[in-house]
Amino acid sequence: MTELEHSLFLRACYRQPVERTPIWFMRQAGRYMPEYRAIRERHSMLECINTPELAAAITMQPINAFGFDAAIIFSDILPPLQSMGLELEFVKGTGPVIHNRLTTTRDIDLLAAPPAEASMQGTLEAIRLVSSELSSRGLPLIGFCGAPFTLASYAIEGGGSKDYVRTKSLMHQEPAAWARLMDKLVTVMADYLIKQAHAGASALQIFDSWAGLALSRYDYERQVKPFNARLIETVRRRTQAPIIYFSTGTGAYLDLVSTLGAQVVGVDWRMPLDDAWRRLGSQAAVMGNLDPVALLAPWRELRFRLDQVIEQAGDRPGHIFNLGHGIHKETPVDNVRRAVDYVKMRASVSLQTE
Numbered sequence: 001m002t003e004l005e006h007s008l009f010l011r012a013c014y015r016q017p018v019e020r021t022p023i024w025f026m027r028q029a030g031r032y033m034p035e036y037r038a039i040r041e042r043h044s045m046l047e048c049i050n051t052p053e054l055a056a057a058i059t060m061q062p063i064n065a066f067g068f069d070a071a072i073i074f075s076d077i078l079p080p081l082q083s084m085g086l087e088l089e090f091v092k093g094t095g096p097v098i099h100n101r102l103t104t105t106r107d108i109d110l111l112a113a114p115p116a117e118a119s120m121q122g123t124l125e126a127i128r129l130v131s132s133e134l135s136s137r138g139l140p141l142i143g144f145c146g147a148p149f150t151l152a153s154y155a156i157e158g159g160g161s162k163d164y165v166r167t168k169s170l171m172h173q174e175p176a177a178w179a180r181l182m183d184k185l186v187t188v189m190a191d192y193l194i195k196q197a198h199a200g201a202s203a204l205q206i207f208d209s210w211a212g213l214a215l216s217r218y219d220y221e222r223q224v225k226p227f228n229a230r231l232i233e234t235v236r237r238r239t240q241a242p243i244i245y246f247s248t249g250t251g252a253y254l255d256l257v258s259t260l261g262a263q264v265v266g267v268d269w270r271m272p273l274d275d276a277w278r279r280l281g282s283q284a285a286v287m288g289n290l291d292p293v294a295l296l297a298p299w300r301e302l303r304f305r306l307d308q309v310i311e312q313a314g315d316r317p318g319h320i321f322n323l324g325h326g327i328h329k330e331t332p333v334d335n336v337r338r339a340v341d342y343v344k345m346r347a348s349v350s351l352q353t354e
Contacts, residue, residue: 055074086102270324
């Protein structure tokens with residue numbers, strides 16, 4: 001029996017009975033932690049991502065500090081775009097910027113599709129370093145990538161966007177070029193996820209942070225869903241790791257999300273968890289969905305919000321407690337610690353009294 005067979009997180013991913021609800025937070029390793037800020041004072045974002053020892057150390061910071069039930073490798077969804085030929089920079093006060101964004105169909109055709117061993121070796125080595133330490137504690141490591149639409153949007157917009165005009169214009173005006181771009185992204189991300197699993201990641205998450213904010217149901221179903229489904233199917237054929245699909249703003253088409261083939265569906269805070277679960281059905285575990293801003297609230301309000309999520313999950317198998325998006329940099333460290341301890345205690349009591 002391996003050290004991870006008793007993992008609360010992995011058992012919940014497969015909707016198996018657990019003693020209590022497992023908990024981890026998206027962006028749990030990051031700017032709200034003084035230990036992380038100390039490293040970032042000496043190293044750039046890309047240095048931290050590409051240096052295995054730094055990425056491994058940052059990954060372990062929230063595990064050592066708070067006792068989460070899973071770790072997620074410290075990285076970002078955008079570095080694989082560098083390997084494809086895009087010039088990425090993390091600009092202080094602005095965020096990620098792509099200096100040679102895609103502006104023509106020829107730009108799309110010139111994108112490379114290198115294997116992950118050649119382009120993401122720093123992250124793969126960080127996974128190897130940290131997974132052995134985690135598994136000895138019975139804790140799984142989550143690898144991840146960006147979803148094709150979200151990555152395409154960054155590549156076309158050149159960074160963040162409020163309206164996604166450039167992205168949707170290409171999608172509508174050049175559907176064949178759009179399909180070629182999405183095909184390349186599926187190829188690169190599938191290989192990257194598979195190699196993360198081979199390096200030691202026990203679960204794999206796909207971040208589709210922008211799809212629900214940009215797209216109608218029709219556009220998602222026709223221009224995005226087939227590529228997400230193919231990415232998930234490709235990875236599931238090659239690994240045993242459960243796949244988490246996380247998106248924001250997709251409440252209008254959760255029924256479509258439920259058919260992608262992921263074992264776990266992450267939901268944001270915009271919809272009550274029990275409503276989302278009813279719409280998703282019983283075939284997948286559900287991850288979520290505390291509003292990240294609740295972690296900035298006074299304890300009486302934060303405790304109420306924590307209770308809401310736990311109660312909405314009820315006694316359904318397969319709930320993983322998480323935020324409805326990434327943790328904010330202003331979040332007090334003590335609130336994170338208190339929230340984790342409370343969820344562990346509250347969820348355990350709920351299970352014991354059923």
